[in-house]
Amino acid sequence: MTRDRHAADDAATWVHRLDQPAMDTAAGAAFDRWMDADARHRDDFADMQALWHSDALAEALRAHAVATPPRTVAAPLVRRFRPARYAMAACAALVAIGLATPALLTTTYRAGHGAGRSVTLADGSRVDLSGDAELRVRLLPWRRDATLAQGEAFFDIHHEADRPFTVHSGSTDVRVLGTAFNVDRQADDRITVQVYRGAVSLDSAHGEQVVLRMGQGARVVADRLAAKPAAFDLTQHRAPDWRSGWFEASDVPMGVLVDKVRRYADQPIRFADPALADRRVSGRFRISDPDRVLGAIRAAYGAEVRRNGEEIVITSNEAAHD
Structure with missing residues (x-):
């Protein structure tokens, strides 16, 4: 098995053991040694412990049961299924159906x-x-x-x-x-x-x-x-500008400004010339009003802004008149 599978198996076993009403001193010392052996064991254990008491585990087991031939889940086998083996089977079910614990968490x-x-x-x-x-x-x-x-x-x-x-x-x-x-x-x-x-x-x-x-x-x-x-002045900026629909640009690429305008625009916006996106801009812009910002770009930064029905295209003045 890979390191991830080994670690998941070990973590599942320890979660089960720690869930029992009592655990002897020797087992506790062994758990401490396992945790100290690899810094990643802490995450492995936390991931499995969180899954152990979550709906995600039950869902994983249900999915595994559906994909398993009926004879392997017959009643006699279920009655003989001891807790420790259940822990390992649960872990195997998660791996078998391709569920990574970090993703589930x-x-x-x-x-x-x-x-x-x-x-x-x-x-x-x-x-x-x-x-x-x-x-x-x-x-x-x-x-x-x-x-x-x-x-x-x-x-x-x-x-x-x-x-x-x-x-x-x-x-x-x-x-x-x-x-x-x-x-x-x-x-x-x-x-x-x-x-x-x-x-x-x-x-x-x-x-x-x-x-x-x-x-x-x-x-x-x-x-x-x-x-x-x-x-920056907290008396003037008690919260980020974007929460009120503004962006204060200080020598940033025009592409950064346009990306913020895209959050509010009713059409996609693209640069006809990617180099234009690197042109530096400064100022305070109301990004929640795309037409206003695009008008400022047209007036102050030597660009043309055109709507072609499907998108908004920003071009340089030189390209627009070629």
């Missing part, structure tokens, strides 16, 4: 086009998602992980000193214990973070790390910290 939240969404996580944390955002959350007994796959999210994290919360976005990690902060995934290699309460540790793929405190923000571009932490 991960909840995905998506916000529709043009509208945000607020969700309350099982630990009491609250997350506000921008339009067209996707967030995947995995809560374990000793850590909490979230992946911002696209869009923007404002996190208000419930404080748990022994269970840190980490947000992964692209190759950037934001680690917190209890705070309120915003993560904007502007591209796979372009992330901005602003802290509204508490503090976070921002880690880039190149090993750079910076601590951001309340009223500070930073940007990671091309997997590197783009600059030192910069202060």
